[in-house]
Amino acid sequence: xxxxxxxxxxxxxxxxxxxxxxxxxxxxxxxxxxxxxxxxxxxxxxxxxxxxxxxxxxxxxxxxxxxxxxxxxxxxxxxxxxxxxxxxxxxxxxxxxxxxxxxxxxxx
Numbered sequence: 722x723x724x725x726x727x728x729x730x731x732x733x734x735x736x737x738x739x740x741x742x743x744x745x746x747x748x749x750x751x752x753x754x755x756x757x758x759x760x761x762x763x764x765x766x767x768x769x770x771x772x773x774x775x776x777x778x779x780x781x782x783x784x785x786x787x788x789x790x791x792x793x794x795x796x797x798x799x800x801x802x803x804x805x806x807x808x809x810x811x812x813x814x815x816x817x818x819x820x821x822x823x824x825x826x827x828x829x
Contacts, residue, residue, distance in 0.1 A: 746827050765815040
């Protein structure tokens, strides 16, 4: 297994915010410990095959959303259709996280 060089990890904006505010976080209340341990012990399993079977579909989206999606994808260096595929896959596997909900949990 490849060793991780923790001194040279580049964090994205959200990860850097968390890193910069660690001192402000409070431990989760004791009544949440069991639920948090259980959730952490069962991370979503994401399986990728080298050549996934793909099917062409048609979606009708709001034009404003398409523009915003293309802009966000461009910022991430991804084709926008790849970003749509990734978002759907993360949602279906339970790996898509609502950052506002995550921040609420961290601040509890």
